[in-house]
Amino acid sequence: MAGGGELKLLGMWASPYVTRVKLALHLKGLTYEYVEEDLGNKSELFLASNPVHKTVPVLIHNGKPICESLTILQYIDEAFAGTGPSLLPADPYERAVARFWAAYVEDKLLAPWRMAFRVKTDEERAEWMKQTVAAVDTLEGGLRECSKGKPFFGGDSIGLVDVLLGAVSSWVRGAEQLSGHVLFDAEKAPLLAALMERFGELDAAREVMQDVDSLVEYAKMILARASAAEPPSKLATSG
Ligand SMILES: N[C@@H](CCC(=O)N[C@@H](CS)C(=O)NCC(=O)O)C(=O)O
Structure with missing residues (x-):
């Protein structure tokens, strides 16, 4: 390196x-x-x-x-602009578009998903999951426009938005094991589902991503503490 x-x-x-x-x-x-x-x-x-x-x-x-x-x-x-691939495109307009979708992923998808791990009741969790699922729909449309048939949000190679999405891939699989809910469902969000698959094949992903079983154990602890209404301030939570 x-x-x-x-x-x-x-x-x-x-x-x-x-x-x-x-x-x-x-x-x-x-x-x-x-x-x-x-x-x-x-x-x-x-x-x-x-x-x-x-x-x-x-x-x-x-x-x-x-x-x-x-x-x-x-x-x-x-x-480190001269080192390795760029996460953001060189063109100012395309950079702005990438930043727009990065903010969308952060605020509309990951923030409500994170809340779903922190609330006390199933009703509250269902409400945050509703917002999360709606954001997945919108993001699928964004990916369709931005990728123009290429493999990643960033086009041919992984960019800023792909990093944000890829970084939750172990949490996505862990949440699937815990609740049975598939966040990036291949039928409802085929492009996002394919992107996550492709991400998992990257060397960087293999080197860096957390072990899913360990995350499942960790998530169980967070959920137990949240339902006991213990303040989650000492915990890292998904999304
Ligand atoms: N907006 C921050 C969020 C980082 C964050 O929430 N980190 C959690 C772990 S997942 C943390 O450090 N929590 C420490 C604490 O709550 O005391 C970022 O993007 O870096």
Whole structure:
């Protein structure tokens, strides 16, 4: 893997936000040191690096911290522009479109899906899942327009939106095992389902994605704590 200064990633294994950053670093072929954080007992380095949100991931590049996964992904793309493939297209309009769909995935798909793991009752969970499923429908249409028959949202190769979606692939499979609900159903969202399949075949995905059975155990703990109304602040949750 390539260098380009010292890179350290503070993360937590189950976090899909951390997985995004790992994926981007692997896709770019960058060497980095990974440090697992105990979110129940945050390290001094971690708190000093992200005093505002106190969340993982944090990427430290030559001693300088970068926080918030979407900001980190775009930083990696810009700071290592000559190294490996680009996550964002060169054309300003296409970049804007990619950022638009990245924000959509974040706010309309993953945020409600994350809530579904955090609420106390089945009724509340069903409401968040309704919003999640509606977002999958819209995203399928977006993918149809953006990919123009090519394999990824980013066209021929994996881009920003593909990284966001791919990063939840183990959580998607884990949630399927837990609830039987298929988030990217091949009949209702064939393009997204095919994209997730293709993503799973990438070397970066094989190297980085979490073990699904471990996530299932972790998710059971989150769901149990949520239904007991324990504050979820110490837990990483899906989406
Ligand atoms: N918007 C943030 C979300 C990151 C996030 O929520 N991380 C969780 C783990 S999945 C976290 O660090 N939680 C720490 C805590 O709640 O104390 C990002 O994109 O980086």
